[in-house]
């Protein structure tokens with residue numbers, strides 16, 4: 602599955618009914634951003650992220666680790682957690698494994714992620730090991746906290762019960778939810794295949810229903826990303842969900858899915874769309890180019906999305922050149938459709954392989 606990124610509880614420019622029409626089954630939202638704005642208590646009081654954003658399909662939240670490391674130059678990492686300042690107003694905050702679990706339980710996504718340290722690139726051997734060990738200790742702390750608090754999800758209903766002995770006729774008593782979230786572990790280990798293997802095996806020892814490959818797309822060459830994905834994947838159990846975080850182009854996600862990756866997310870289709878870069882069956886199209894100014898053809902003649910069925914390249918180019926809001930909306934809808942269609946093709950390919958034995 603491919604998960605569109607809805608950083609602030611919104612896939613930028615695309616409303617939830619259109620996401621449903623596109624066939625989005627699960628989207629990703631960012632703990633770091635929601636933690637700062639509107640804040641976890643607001644979302645919790647609104648009944649959790651699903652109800653807050655009116656989305657009854659699945660949601661995954663990341664742990665906030667990646668954003669803390671990528672958006673904050675002044676962060677301070679200790680054994681306990683990470684102190685950082687908000688990129689919005691400079692206010693001080695602290696995220697620890699326990700706090701990241703508390704926040705994600707409060708947001709109430711279906712799948713939540715362990716709080717990890719994203720090792721920077723490049724990193725020397727000692728730094729790579731120390732960072733991996735820290736992530737493993739944090740993974741165990743995440744699991745411990747989660748096991749103790751997993752019933753505290755915002756959809757746990759409040760029951761009105763009789764309290765005869767207290768002399769009060771009725772009182773609201775919060776009940777613990779039977780349905781809980783799934784907490785996934787994250788493999789780190791930098792760009793070292795030996796550390797990756799160790800991180801994978803030891804994360805599996807801690808035991809999670811799914812495992813993510815994190816710490817990639819941090820500035821390393823694409824071939825190295827590929828090598829690390831493949832060398833990590835083989836050490837993760839194939840009967841558990843295997844999630845590759847933050848990767849990649851349409852070709853890459855198809856390649857990784859065929860290799861056994863079950864879940865991926867990437868800002869590329871949505872972010873590129875807002876910059877006029879569109880993925881099509883004929884390759885990339887930069888819609889801002891003057892050559893499309895009088896092009897009557899569909900953006901992608903092979904695409905069946907609502908944009909390609911209705912509008913010409915000339916119109917899309919005009920919207921973009923005129924800085925119309927609709928340009929970002931239509932471009933995003935097409936790119937998401939293209940990614941999701943790529944994944945549907947991979948699923949058909951997998952089913953055909955299964956059928957062929």
Ligand SMILES: [Zn+2]
Nearest residue numbers: 904906909935
């Ligand atoms: Zn299209």
